[in-house]
Amino acid sequence: MSATSILLQFLNGLAGASALFLVAAGLSLIFGVTRIVNFAHGSLVMLGMYLAVALSEVVGFWWALPCAALAVAGLGALIESVLLRRLYRAPELLQLLATFALVLIIRDYALWQWGPEDLLGPRAPGMAGAVTIIGQPFPAYDLFLIAVGPAVLGALWLLLTRTRWGTLVRAATQDREMASALGVNQRLQFTSVFALGALLAGLGGALQLPREPATLKVDLAVVSDAFVVVVVGGLGSLPGAFVAALLIAEVKAFCIALGYSKLTLVVEFLIMALVLVLRPWGLMGRMPAPARGPAALEPPLAAPSPRVLAGLCTLLAALALVPLATTGFTLVLLTDMLVFALFAVSLHFISGPAGLHSFGHAAYFGLGAYGAGILALRIGAPMELSLATAPLLAGGGALLFGWFCVRLSGIYLAMLTLAFAQIAWSVAFQWDAVTGGSNGLIGIWPAPWLASKAAYFWLVLALACAAIALLWRALHSPFGYALRAARDSPLRADAIGIDARALQWAAFTVAGLFAGIAGALHAFSKGSISPESMAVARSVDGLVMVLLGGIQTLTGPLWGAALFTWLQDALARGFDYWRAAIGCVILALVLALPGGLGSLGGLLKRQGRA
Amino acid sequence: MSVLQVSGLSKSFGGVHAVRNVSFAVVAGELLAMIGPNGAGKSTCFNLINGQLTPDAGRVLLEGRSITGLPPRAIWRLGVGRTFQVTATFASMTVRENVQVALLSHARRLPSPFAQAPRLQVAQADALLAQAGMLDQADRPAAVLAYGDLKRLELAIALANRPRLLLMDEPTAGMACGERAALMRLTASLARASAIAVLFTEHDMDTVFTHADRVIVLAGGERIAEGAPAKVRADPRVREAYLGTEALDA
Amino acid sequence: MLEVRALAAGYGRAQVLFGFDLALRAGELVALLGRNGAGKSTTLKALMGLVPPAAGEVHFRGERIDRLAPWRIARLGLAYVPEERRIFTDLSVTENLEVGRLPRREGAVHWTAQRLFELFPNLGRMRDRRGGSMSGGEQQMLSIARSLMGNPLALLLDEPSEGLAPVIVDAMAGAVLELKREGLCVLLTEQNLRFARRVADRACILETGQLRHQGAMSALDADPALRERYLAA
Structure with missing residues (x-):
């Protein structure tokens, strides 16, 4: 590689870093002051792109940039003041769920407004050509982008250090309670910070247009990139975000230049995993101050009462009879529900009682699915053996990843699980020879004796119910008691001889193993696997199921999984904008029923008494 | 033999001596109260004994066996129970x-x-x-x-x-008056019945002087007095330290 | 100026204040005394809205404030200096003061950074110093100065002398007396009786979350039995 091409790749990396930094800076500002992890940040970026395309036809490209950014900022202010303001006292996960609902709604709004096709953005007038750098052509617009990153960092720095507003924001980021006690108007502050963050997101999106088209898929892709940048840089540190954006964009640029373009999907997550293990609070972050005030109180996780058990058994019996009545589509749907119920229960096992919030649980579902597919197709193992062995692969993955994950907690733990899931996903996406790459694997069918829909349904019913029963049993074993104890009070747990980290590692592995069972069952029921089965969206689906059902209840994840699977299916078939509909359902539930579906029973009981 | 024997215990944080050369012992069935103004080193002392902190110098013996520097989990297994100032239970x-x-x-x-x-x-x-x-x-x-x-x-x-030894950090903080006495009477009867040594810190002096068998007073990380409640109460140095005025000028 | 009726407050399950009454007149300096854990800090936090009161009422200048957010209370003219000082460590001295700045208030002294640097000359010499690199005494002064930037009518001071060297305690007492001369109403908590004796008009003694005694500071001074009962070891 010549010195010239190294320089050009370096410049290319700088150009890529700018937009990434803008987006990450917005996310970081919002988190710093409001403590909300804004999943919808990528959606704001996407809106910025589409709006800029639309506006540039009216006012021209250069005017479209600020106009789109301002429009997104206005939307941000609206979201904060109408929705998020009601949730500041809610548990972290519920806030996350609400912002995820926004992702769904905004995605479908864009679909409705601009259609499913990618929209090519305009060239930047006056910067459409290339300039020559040491004899090599380099896009003029990229030079402009290179300047934008430091310019915005400088502008933000001036805003934060030279204005009263910025001083107040820095004060609130450090100690918002004290800032409030000094008379800082929190409503105004939170709304304006959210608007600024949205502005940066919108601008970051609009600026990318000459380099890439506006597409619907950008939302989750960008938000996970931005998470990585913010976490690598250190939550709440703008210079950290800048350094991290540079680091990641440069490493990606050189991966491409050196012919390892496949690595680009995973390299940022490798960097993040490395940074979090070496410096748990990011490159320039500091250990978060312990939260003030008591954590949300969890009700006891009672063993199912005889009545509930009887109900569940009746349900089980009823389900077992279904194939006698129909072998049609209902059976397929019920099979899916059972598979996802097991997936949700395994996620609940660690995120509820063990208190380890995983954003990457789909990795283990996917490992189980791919394990089964690879064993069956590539090695030619019989279906029974594949089904039995695949979950062990998922458990092994969880054993490995879990060792790192249980060393962290809270949002950092969540991000690390996300990173590992993304690594697993990109391996599946790219290893054509083994995983079939983006096409996945097809032709994974069960053994002849299970070939009928009814027989396979009975198998799934038996295995899923047995697995769920085992997990529930474990929650009410000494092991489960110790997990809940370590979550409730690490201090007291340590003082009575509980090795919390070892227990949590074991729980993480067990949850991975059981998610792997669900994955393997899924593979054989569909006959195919695609990388989708371990993508971020699948992990989020799992979280939505658990939270919909109620993370504090034992049976909640079952109802959450059933409802979500049914909703997805029913809406996706009859309605183009099913995502938005699900988003609205989630928002309504978050606002009206913060304890999830599982809390409905208790709520009705209390009202009946009153 | 003493259940707990602490000798020459010292710990400093960034050059500030939180605990300096503190020695004392507690015997089975005895309630020893540790008192002193804020920042006197009481909590540090507790954390040194139950293993949350490692001392810079000094030894902690539990029934003659050194537990200095062991992690809290190991110390708990050897028979040291602890209650916290802000209760830590599994909610x-x-x-x-x-x-x-x-x-x-x-x-x-x-x-x-x-x-x-x-x-x-x-x-x-x-x-x-x-x-x-x-x-x-x-x-x-x-x-x-x-x-x-x-x-x-x-x-x-x-x-x-x-446990052979019970460490209680402000056992009655946050309680109403009547409850305080009840809890301390309960503790005392348990200690006598099972021959448990009890070391507790407390800010409510009524509680201390009614229920403690002996009192040790810390100020500025050092032991300034130790003995029977009546004797400690009459000690002029203790009164100064607790009011915190002359101690500052000294 | 400030009136507290049957205030009860606590953290989660731990109740700290058990029905507590107190009234402050304009220009008065009242010391809230009592041993550790008696509920002094919690009282100030509850008045400021940082710990939501479980029961009771707080009125400030005739307006009921016990359900308001802290920033609304601060904007009515009540200022708070926490025991841990809670300086914004990443911000400079000038910036810390800026955070506390509120508009000029009718009937209150108008404080500017310049005037505060006259009151606390130390701070004036380190305007660009980051809060995190200041000594405890300097942080205490900054915390008080920062709260004065809101031009308050009343000031809640939590343990202003705690952890300070004797010479700084002296300076602090001087500053507090200066504020009193300016007409500020002050409610402070103290464990340092000498400090309280120097500055306070009136003493209230708190024990296990209840008010046990109140009266002129001089009366407490003259009554060793009373001091023995509530304050001494």
Whole structure:
């Protein structure tokens, strides 16, 4: 590689870093002051792109940039003041769920407004050509982008250090309670910070247009990139975000230049995993101050009462009879529900009682699915053996990843699980020879004796119910008691001889193993696997199921999984904008029923008494 | 023989001596109160004894055996129970489950994932709860207990490993007057009955002088007095230190 | 100026204040005394809205404030200096003061950074110093100065002398007396009786979350039995 091409790749990396930094800076500002992890940040970026395309036809490209950014900022202010303001006292996960609902709604709004096709953005007038750098052509617009990153960092720095507003924001980021006690108007502050963050997101999106088209898929892709940048840089540190954006964009640029373009999907997550293990609070972050005030109180996780058990058994019996009545589509749907119920229960096992919030649980579902597919197709193992062995692969993955994950907690733990899931996903996406790459694997069918829909349904019913029963049993074993104890009070747990980290590692592995069972069952029921089965969206689906059902209840994840699977299916078939509909359902539930579906029973009981 | 023997204990943080050359002992069945103004080093002392901190110098002996520098989990297994200033219990579990976890940990049964925990150690847990006067609330979630009851639950948890030594950090803080006396009487009777040595810190002087057998006074990380309550109470240095005025000028 | 009726407050399950009454007149300096854990800090936090009161009422200048957010209370003219000082460590001295700045208030002294640097000359010499690199005494002064930037009518001071060297305690007492001369109403908590004796008009003694005694500071001074009962070891 010549010195010239190294320089050009370096410049290319700088150009890529700018937009990434803008987006990450917005996310970081919002988190710093409001403590909300804004999943919808990528959606704001996407809106910025589409709006800029639309506006540039009216006012021209250069005017479209600020106009789109301002429009997104206005939307941000609206979201904060109408929705998020009601949730500041809610548990972290519920806030996350609400912002995820926004992702769904905004995605479908864009679909409705601009259609499913990618929209090519305009060239930047006056910067459409290339300039020559040491004899090599380099896009003029990229030079402009290179300047934008430091310019915005400088502008933000001036805003934060030279204005009263910025001083107040820095004060609130450090100690918002004290800032409030000094008379800082929190409503105004939170709304304006959210608007600024949205502005940066919108601008970051609009600026990318000459380099890439506006597409619907950008939302989750960008938000996970931005998470990585913010976490690598250190939550709440703008210079950290800048350094991290540079680091990641440069490493990606050189991966491409050196012919390892496949690595680009995973390299940022490798960097993040490395940074979090070496410096748990990011490159320039500091250990978060312990939260003030008591954590949300969890009700006891009672063993199912005889009545509930009887109900569940009746349900089980009823389900077992279904194939006698129909072998049609209902059976397929019920099979899916059972598979996802097991997936949700395994996620609940660690995120509820063990208190380890995983954003990457789909990795283990996917490992189980791919394990089964690879064993069956590539090695030619019989279906029974594949089904039995695949979950062990998922458990092994969880054993490995879990060792790192249980060393962290809270949002950092969540991000690390996300990173590992993304690594697993990109391996599946790219290893054509083994995983079939983006096409996945097809032709994974069960053994002849299970070939009928009814027989396979009975198998799934038996295995899923047995697995769920085992997990529930474990929650009410000494092991489960110790997990809940370590979550409730690490201090007291340590003082009575509980090795919390070892227990949590074991729980993480067990949850991975059981998610792997669900994955393997899924593979054989569909006959195919695609990388989708371990993508971020699948992990989020799992979280939505658990939270919909109620993370504090034992049976909640079952109802959450059933409802979500049914909703997805029913809406996706009859309605183009099913995502938005699900988003609205989630928002309504978050606002009206913060304890999830599982809390409905208790709520009705209390009202009946009153 | 003393249950706890502390000699020459020192710890400093960034050049500030939090605890300097402190020595004392507690015998079985005795309640020793540790008092002193804020920042006198009481909490540091506790954390040094139960292993949350490692001393810079000095030794901690439990029944003649050195526990200096061991991690809290190991020290707990050797028979040191602890209650915290701000109660630390398992809020999402019932009162009985709280004690069961401690008992199961003591019996080294925690790793078993299939045993039916609700049926294990029930009799032992109920016996401890009865001792602490909490049996009638055994099935309530810890999260809804009154504060005084939480303190009693902590006591029951702390007794689960049949401790030789009980460390109680401000056992009566946050309680109403009547509750304070009741808790301390309970502690004293348990200590006498099971020959447990009790070391506690306390800011309520009525509690200290009514219930402690002996008192040790720390100020600025050093021991400035030790002895029977009446003697300590009359000590002019103690009065100065506790008011905190002359001590600052000294 | 400030009136507290049957205030009860606590953290989670731990109740700290058990029905507590107190009234402050304009220009008065009242010391809230009592041993550790008596509920002094919690009282100030509850008045400021940082710990939501479980019961009771707080009125400030005739307006009921016990359900308001802290920033609304601050904007009515009540200022708070926490025990841990809670300086914004990443911000400079000038910036810390800027955070506390509120508009000029009718009937209150108008403080500017310049005037505060006259009151606390130390701070004036380190305007660009980051809060995190200041000594405890300097942080205490900054915390008080920062709260004065809101031009308050009343000031809640939590343990102003705690952890300070004797010479700084002296300076602090001087500053507090200066504020009193300016007409500010002050409610402070103290464990240092000498400090309280120097500055306070009136003493209230708190024990286990209840008011046990109140009267002129001089009366407490003259009554060793009373001091023995509530304050001494």
